[in-house]
Amino acid sequence: MAEFDTSHVKSIVLLGHAGSGKTTLAECMLYEAGLINRRGTIAERNTVGDYHELEQERGNSIFSKLMHTKWRGYKINIIDTPGYDDFVGEVISALRVADTGVMLLNAVMGVEVTTDIIWDYTEQFKTPMIFAVNKLDDDRADFDRTVAEAKNHFGNKVLVVQYPRQQGAGFHEIIDVLRMTMYKFRDTGGKPDKLPIPDEEKARAEELHKELIEAIASNDEFLMEKYFDKGELDEDDMKMGLKKAMINHDLFPLFCLSAERNMGSGRLMGFIDNVCPSANEMPSQITRTGNILPCDANGPACIFVYKTVSEPHVGELSYFKVYSGTVKSGMELENETTGVSEKINQLFMVEGNKRINTNELVAGDIGATLKLRNTHVNNTLHIKGKNYELTPIEFPLPNMTVAIETIKKGEEEKLSVALHQLREEDPTIIIEHSQELKQLLIHCQGDMHLAVAKWKIEHNHKLEVRFTKPRIPYRETIRKMADASYRHKKQSGGAGQFGEVFMRIEPWHEGMPEPAGLNVRGRDTYPLDWGGNLVFYNCIVGGAIDTRFLPSVLKGVMEKMQTGPLTGSYVRDVRVCVYDGKMHPVDSNDISFKIAGLQAFRQAFQQADPQILEPIYQVEVLCPDDITGAVMGDLQTRRAIVEGIDAEGHFQKIIAKVPLAEMEGYSSSLRSITQGRAKFKSKFHEYAAVPYDLQRKLIDEYSKAEKEELV
Known part of the structure; x- marks a missing residue:
């Protein structure tokens, strides 16, 4: 029989920006519960949470870690999560299974960018949340500013349950306005003395106590009536009201901590087992077929x-x-x-x-x-006989792509196995064998994410790999009409090959009129796998080319569209009209007309003012106001078009359109410019024409590469 029943199991997830103290808090919680007899530290590389060799080497959490502790008749599962958004997949998966989130705020830095990003996911999951202001023993700590920023970002639902009597090196007293008690800690932390609130703090404590009661009562009719009748709520009423409001995502209590000095963790754990909901108190799971579980x-x-x-x-x-x-x-x-x-x-x-x-x-x-x-x-x-399928986790799209290859030849199969395992462990990594680019690609969240992937491949699979710049998936098209013809004739004894095709090509766009001066006998539109369309017209008059050869002409055109004449990139949005030609009663066949169609298209394309198109991505950067100028300056060096700046909380969101070719290294560049205080996301937006000088350069590079291959 299980040691704890469902109502006595609580599962929490520790959240927050890197450096906010999540791993140190987890260590305190295990220590306070007696599961460990000595608190480890990040510096000494001996915490229960950051046990992985790579985490100890880097000095920060990379993977989510499951731990558990027993506290006053409850089992508390603790999931510690990384604080960099490169590892957001670890955070989201932990949030999916947690009953309560504990968001740590650094009292020195206030609300940081990653905190905002994580908060969006807590809103999606409707996870009951606690805030804990940590590092109040730092001389630069500012509790009031941190609380003000939290309210600014997350609303007045943030409720102060505790505040520090003093901050900085002298921090050792916390005033609790739920219990109306002061906790006084020794320098070594641990269990505090419970004392009356000092006279000079009573007015502030009573004001916050009243705010707390009113907020709790306003979310429950029964408690509201009781409050009106008695002018007060007792502690049990407040706990009941808080639990209900937290489950509904209506209130977020805020506590005080110094995890480094083990001050405040015991009270937080007491609140978790007394107030935070168990899984059976949360709304039931709904299966994908709509059943309640x-x-x-x-x-x-x-x-x-x-x-x-x-x-x-x-x-x-x-x-x-x-x-x-x-x-x-x-x-x-x-x-x-x-x-x-x-x-x-x-x-x-x-x-x-x-x-x-x-x-x-x-x-x-x-x-x-x-x-x-x-x-x-x-x-x-x-169990068999049911068809339950719970809602899956939706992981974010990647922000960064690199090509990967083995240093030693012949190890490609081993690399495929390693990448498959990498994907199994981390669904935010996407592996792609790109036929278009002829490269093996890794799509990930950022350069730190990529560094971890490389470490795993090299250490776990003993493979030497290198990352290279991914080729850009350019597209080619045309800007004017052109006509061309090509005769394919080959005689080598016996049956020969003959086919002649006259062709007109034009740039295609939706709603354009029918071809001028040609007799249209048939029209087909072919949506292309790589975007855009090919519209193919049969304009043959008088049987100059037998209809049965037109599919071969089309096949030749399609083949050339897969390796465009300018850079070998895919061709898109072209209208092709076959309007004349010749055939031979004996020598004409499918291969002849395929070759004639391909070469006629190639020649016409070169005469039709060809244009290279490049992928443009929409990039959104979230950063503090004081570094907005530096971020915009960097974007402008990348041929970006800044479309606007919006305020998001006390952060600025810069929205820009940036060519994919200019996004190489952006993740590490942004982190360097902003000291890790900014985050970005990107997604494909459109294809647009490259500047003339860049087009000339790309064509020359492709021609040179083709000549080198022939040598």
Whole structure:
């Protein structure tokens, strides 16, 4: 039987910008609960959370980590997450399974960019949230400014439950306006003394206490009536009201911390077990078919896999949350996505890099299992006879692309295996074999994300790889009409080859009139896989070319459109009219007219004022006001067209259109310019004409490369 029932299991996720103190807080929580007898530190590289070699090397969290602790009759699952948006996938997957989020704010820096980005996801998931202002022992700490920024960004739903009596090196007293008590800590932190609020703080504490009561009462009719009758709410009423408001995403209580000195973590844990909701108090899961799945340990077993990790010499470790029923070792569950039955051979509770065997996990709990061969992130597993499929996690699109290749030849297959495993572990990485660019591409979130991928490939798979600049997927088109003809004639004994084609090509656009001066006998539009259209007209009069040869002419045109005459790029938005030609009663065949069509198109294209088009991306940069000028200056060196600047909270959002060719290295450049205080996202917008001098350069480079290949 499980040690804790569903109502006594809480799952929290620690969130915040890099350096806000999430890993240090997790260490305090484990220490306060007695699971560890010494608090590790980032500097000493011995925390339970940041156990990975790469994290210890870099000094910051890269992967989300599952830990758990026992506190006053409750089991608290703790998921520590990275603070850089390069690793946002780790944050989103953790949020998907958490019952409450704890957002840490750095009292020195206030609300930072990543905090805003993460907040958007908490709004999507409607995760109950707690704010914790950390680093109040820093001499540069400013609690009031941090709270003001939090209210500015996230609204007046942010409620002060605690405030510091003093800040900086002398920080050791916290005034709690929910309990109307002052906590006084020793220099070493730990368990505080509970004291009356000093006279000089009573007015402020009572004002904040009243604000807290009124906010809680305003979200519950029963409590509002009670407040009007008595002019007060007792602590139990306030806890009940806070829990309900947090579940509805209506109120966000704010606490004080110095995780470094272990001050305030115990009170935060007490609030988590007393007030924060268990999974069975949260709204039930809705399956993709619309069924309601209550979080009930006695219901049908159903789990959701939110993360996988490949462990050397062990295999894949699948992390999951039990959303219904009780999962026991030896149980067989069916994967709704793959239809494959999976046996749960082992169940684990996880403590950083340690796995603790357990026989069962109840609804609401989080755990892990090994060697689910056909199960991946976002899969739902359930008992046979059900068809539950829970809502999958939607991961963000990539912001950066590089080409990858092995340094040693002959290791391409090993690289494919490594990349497949990389993708299994991290769904925010997309692997693409680009036939167009003839490159193997990695799409990811940024340069830090890419560095981690490279480290994994080299250390886990013992492969030497290099990243190269991805080729740009240019397009070619034309700007005026041109006519051309080509005769293909070949005689080499026996049946020969003969085909002659007269062709007109024009730039195509929607709604253009029919070809002037030609008799249209047939018209077909072919949407192209790479964008745009080819419109093909049969304008043959008098049977100059038999109709059965027109598909071959079209095939020749299409073949040349896949390797455009200027740079070998795809051709788009062209209208082709075949209006005359000649054939031979014996020597004409499909291959003859295919070659004639291809060459006639090539010649006409060169005479039709050809134009190279480049992909343009819409880029949005979120940054503080004081570095907006530097960010815009950098964008302008990249041929960007800045379309506007919008205020978003106290950040500025710069919106620009930037050629993809100029986006190389932008992630690292932006981080360097802004010291990591800005973030960006990008998406494809359109194809646009390249400047004349760049077109000339691209054509010359392609011609040179073609000549070198022939040598």
